[in-house]
Amino acid sequence: MILLRHGQSQFNLHYHATGVDPGIVDAPLTPLGHEQAEAAAHALAGEGLRRILCSPLTRALQTATPVAARLNLPILVTPAVRERRGASCDIGTCRTDLARAWPHLDLAHLDEVWWRGEGEEDLEADDVFAARTASFRAGMAADPDWAHTLVVCHWGFISAVTGRDLANGEWVRCRMDEGGRLAAVAG
16 A cells, blocks of 8 residues: 655645644645646556545645546545544545546545534544544555555644654555555565
8 A cells, every 4th residue: 555645735835834724724736736646647557556545625636636547446534544633724625526526536425524423523633533544544444455546635634544754745655454454565
């Protein structure tokens, strides 16, 4: 399995320059972010991928699009791999508006407000996020096609699953450890 962090977003650009949340909800990619997505598509072309799972956040969908086009694979959208809600950019776009923007994607399985669980406040609690990432790891470990899956997701999610911090547009390969758990390949 390969985890790919989305390309640079408008949020990333402004936040890294100022250290202040710029208030950009569901931030799209910058021109550099689009270049990073194209570079990832080129780099991942020979990796034997058979499926693409992607966060419903716009920056992830924009990153997955050139990869899917190059590999001739559909994008399977799942909120399970969304970013931990902690900043304005982690507030998503409702399913209805996503469906208008991405009419070729199957979004019928998403709740209208998919980025927040029932009763949750603005931030995703530590235990809720930990349970979500643990569930993803267990599900992928049990999935017979895990080794041929690309997951287009986010810094916090990748860090929680692998313990690695990736820059925008970077990716990490995972392997199955002796205990049947997903682990990042050293490097």
